[in-house]
Amino acid sequence: MSNITVIARKEIGDAIRSRQMLLLVTFLSLAILISVWVASASFGLKMTDYNAYLSALTPQQRLQALTRPQLFPLTLLRSGIEYLEILGALFAFIIGFTSISRERSRGTSLLLLSRPITKREIILGKIFGLFAIWSVILAIIYAASVGAILTVGHGQLGAIDYARLLIAFVGADIYLLFWSIFAIAITSRMKQFASAILVGITSWLVVVLVIPQIGDTMDPDNQVPGGLFASLGILKSNEISILSHFHTFDVLRNGLEVTSITKLFERVAFAFLGVKDKYNQASLSTVARAFGTSIAAILILTILVGVITMMISKNEETLKRRSS
Amino acid sequence: MTSELAISAKHITKRYDDKTALNDLTLSVNHGEIFGLLGHNGAGKTTTVSILTTLTTPTSGEATINGFDIQSKPKQVRQSIGYLPESVQFYEYLTVFENLDYLAKLSGLKNPRNRILEVLEFLEFEEHLNERISTFSKGMKQRVGIGQAILHSPQVLFLDEPTSGLDPEGVIQLRELITLLNHELGMTIFMNTHLLSEVTKLCTQIGILKNGTLIYQNSLVSTIGSFDAGDSLEDIYFKIDGANSK
Numbered sequence: 155m156s157n158i159t160v161i162a163r164k165e166i167g168d169a170i171r172s173r174q175m176l177l178l179v180t181f182l183s184l185a186i187l188i189s190v191w192v193a194s195a196s197f198g199l200k201m202t203d204y205n206a207y208l209s210a211l212t213p214q215q216r217l218q219a220l221t222r223p224q225l226f227p228l229t230l231l232r233s234g235i236e237y238l239e240i241l242g243a244l245f246a247f248i249i250g251f252t253s254i255s256r257e258r259s260r261g262t263s264l265l266l267l268s269r270p271i272t273k274r275e276i277i278l279g280k281i282f283g284l285f286a287i288w289s290v291i292l293a294i295i296y297a298a299s300v301g302a303i304l305t306v307g308h309g310q311l312g313a314i315d316y317a318r319l320l321i322a323f324v325g326a327d328i329y330l331l332f333w334s335i336f337a338i339a340i341t342s343r344m345k346q347f348a349s350a351i352l353v354g355i356t357s358w359l360v361v362v363l364v365i366p367q368i369g370d371t372m373d374p375d376n377q378v379p380g381g382l383f384a385s386l387g388i389l390k391s392n393e394i395s396i397l398s399h400f401h402t403f404d405v406l407r408n409g410l411e412v413t414s415i416t417k418l419f420e421r422v423a424f425a426f427l428g429v430k431d432k433y434n435q436a437s438l439s440t441v442a443r444a445f446g447t448s449i450a451a452i453l454i455l456t457i458l459v460g461v462i463t464m465m466i467s468k469n470e471e472t473l474k475r476r477s478s
Numbered sequence: 479m480t481s482e483l484a485i486s487a488k489h490i491t492k493r494y495d496d497k498t499a500l501n502d503l504t505l506s507v508n509h510g511e512i513f514g515l516l517g518h519n520g521a522g523k524t525t526t527v528s529i530l531t532t533l534t535t536p537t538s539g540e541a542t543i544n545g546f547d548i549q550s551k552p553k554q555v556r557q558s559i560g561y562l563p564e565s566v567q568f569y570e571y572l573t574v575f576e577n578l579d580y581l582a583k584l585s586g587l588k589n590p591r592n593r594i595l596e597v598l599e600f601l602e603f604e605e606h607l608n609e610r611i612s613t614f615s616k617g618m619k620q621r622v623g624i625g626q627a628i629l630h631s632p633q634v635l636f637l638d639e640p641t642s643g644l645d646p647e648g649v650i651q652l653r654e655l656i657t658l659l660n661h662e663l664g665m666t667i668f669m670n671t672h673l674l675s676e677v678t679k680l681c682t683q684i685g686i687l688k689n690g691t692l693i694y695q696n697s698l699v700s701t702i703g704s705f706d707a708g709d710s711l712e713d714i715y716f717k718i719d720g721a722n723s724k
Contacts, residue, residue: 160583171571261567265626267533268561269584270553 157271161279162286165253169287174252178245183295185241189233190299194307197230201308226434227309228318228427234299235423238326239416243362246288246330247354250337253280255347273467277338281460284334288327296323317438321426325452329419332456333358339463362416369411374400415455418448483542484509484634484666485530490539492525492690499525501690503539507683509633512660512667514681514698516674516715522690523670524564527638530668531561544633557586560627560665564638566619570612574598574622577611578629585630597625601655617648624655628663635659637669641676656680674711686718694718 169175257263266276296319303309311319337354344350374397375381383393397404411417425441428434433441442449485507492500500522507513517523528534530541532552540547546554568577575594582590598604601621611619620640627635640656641649657680659665671677677684677698684701686694696704705714 157584160580164580260569261563261565262569264533264561264563265567265581266584268531268556268559268563269581270557270586271584272553 157269157275158279158282161276162283165280165283166286168253168256169249169283172252175249175287178248179291182237182241182245183291183298185237186234186295187298187302189237190230191302191306193230193233194227194302194309197225197227197303197307197309200225225309226428227303227307227311228315229429229434230303230307230309231299231322231427232424232429234295235322235326235420235427235429238329239420240362242326242330243333243416244358246284246333247337247358249287250284250334251341251347251350251354253284253334254338254341255350259347274464277342277463277467280338281331281335281463284338285327285331288330288334292323292326292330314438318426318428321438322423325419325422325426325449328452328456329415332415332452332459335456335459335463339459339466342463343466361414365410365414366417366420369407369414369417372403372407372410412448412451415452418452418455421445422448422452482509483507483545484511485513485541485543485668487526487530487541488539490526490529490536490541492522492529492534493537498690500529500536503687503690503692505685505692505695507666507668509666510660510664511683512656512681513669513683513685514677515668515670515685515687516672516677517670517687518672521687523672523687524638525690526687527561527636527668527670531559531636532556557630558633560630560632560635562620562623562627562635562637562640564642564670566623566626568611568619568622568626571610573608573610574603574625575607577622578626581626582629587630590629593629594625597629600628600658601625615648616643617645617651620644620648620652621655624652624659628659628665631663632665634666634668637667639670639672641671641673653679674715678711686715688719 257266267273300311300319304311336357337350340353341347341350344353370376375383375393378385383390383396388396422445424430425433425445426438433444436444483506485505487503487505490500490503491498503522503526515523515526525534529536530543530548532548532555535549540549542548543555544558546558548555569580572580578594578597579590582594587593595604595607598607601624603618603621603625606614606618611622614622627637637656641652644652653676656667656669660667667680669676669680681698683695683697685692694701701714702709702711705717709717
């Protein structure tokens with residue numbers, strides 16, 4: 155067993171024992187599952203109404219009845235994804251922070267560093283451990299969400315839907331890993347834990363809340379509930395034509411949004427889950443083509459923060475300081 | 479790899495910003511010795527151990543442990559040494575076995591169970607194998623601390639103020655253990671202390687650090703022999719220390 159594996163396994167063991175971890179994960183899971191359950195219940199009512207309407211019709215009328223409404227069960231995950239974006243990022247940061255701070259504050263980092271292993275192996279072990287932890291937590295949350303959609307919402311999911319779910323799951327895993335690695339980087343580097351928390355919370359506020367909020371505010375379609383163009387009765391084709399007159403503004407707004415990994419993750423997840431109307435019937439390859447750049451950006455940002463963390467771990471004082 | 483000297487340090491200097499923690503330290507320790515590094519608090523003893531155990535890099539100078547250069551071969555150095563920090567801390571929520579198992583695997587031991595049992599038997603601590611460390615006294619933790627340091631059978635053991643915070647009984651037990659490690663397992667021992675009584679009872683070689691500078695190194699026997707017959711080690715220490723203050 156390599157040193158990285160040994161540390162990763164220890165990280166997983168610590169997470170299982172940690173009350174803080176249990177509390178955060180329970181809170182996050184409940185927030186997501188309640189949102190999916192509520193959405194599924196509403197979806198289930200719509201399905202029941204529709205089925206009742208159908209059964210009330212005579213066979214003759216059924217032939218002339220309205221076509222089955224387009225209901226996309228995966229859109230029920232919208233609020234869950236938003237919780238992952240906001241709370242998930244915060245909790246991933248806290249868990250990454252704790253992973254380093256507890257070694258330093260307990261003084262156990264000295265024992266680790268006196269072994270014939272490198273700081274890089276320690277950091278990598280922790281990253282792999284956290285990746286495994288997030289994978290399991292997300293798998294449970296996703297499975298429970300699907301369960302709610304199927305049982306409470308009576309939604310029907312096909313193979314393509316499971317593929318969409320899998321892509322959104324991987325995206326969420328990488329997104330949360332980004333925040334945990336970021337926490338490891340700054341906690342390893344900062345002399346004081348308080349400084350690390352301050353930098354972390356500020357970054358979380360800017361990336362998760364401020365930038366996406368500014369982007370949303372700049373979006374003309376967000377100015378009126380239900381959408382500006384829809385409320386004015388403007389067709390989609392005309393909307394595109396109107397927006398073409400505001401190209402520079404739109405480039406600016408888009409440019410701002412893509413600086414936030416949260417917004418990138420949201421775009422990708424919403425597109426693959428069909429939360430965005432435009433993509434709920436599109437093939438996976440169409441969505442992948444449309445969001446290839448965003449997917450690449452998420453991967454690059456995560457790899458970049460990982461590389462920076464590895465470079466920081468070269469520093470002599472990394473992991474060693476004890477502070478409070 | 480074998481080398482004539484267990485520890486060799488040449489012109490080691492360590493600066494933190496504008497403060498010099500160690501100044502041109504040169505010392506050597508032969509295999510099988512128990513070397514005691516004496517000095518007041520803040521003299522640079524812990525910095526010396528940190529550098530020799532590769533936990534801190536020196537600003538200048540070079541050192542080898544068992545022939546391995548501390549800067550170019552840190553992994554090999556750590557493989558050949560054991561280290562007991564001044565206030566050893568463990569994963570308190572884990573048992574003795576779980577702590578040692580984790581640290582043994584990180585020291586490269588594949589199936590460490592037998593080795594852990596062997597070490598605990600040597601330390602006469604095997605009955606505590608499955609107890610959580612959180613319930614232990616300082617003396618018991620120090621014993622586990624020695625255990626983690628010798629798991630991988632190192633040739634050199636670094637002990638930073640090993641008796642600090644122990645009650646008299648704990649001090650005696652630890653002293654016996656250190657003697658046993660040296661005599662039975664042939665380990666070279668490098669210990670930091672500010673307690674002269676420890677040095678008298680344990681060490682074969684002594685070094686005295688003052689304000690980051692090594693002002694004296696000799697064998698204990700020669701040291702005692704080169705001063706007045708009635709001088710205790712305390713007297714000798716203050717004579718050396720006083721001579722260097724002038």
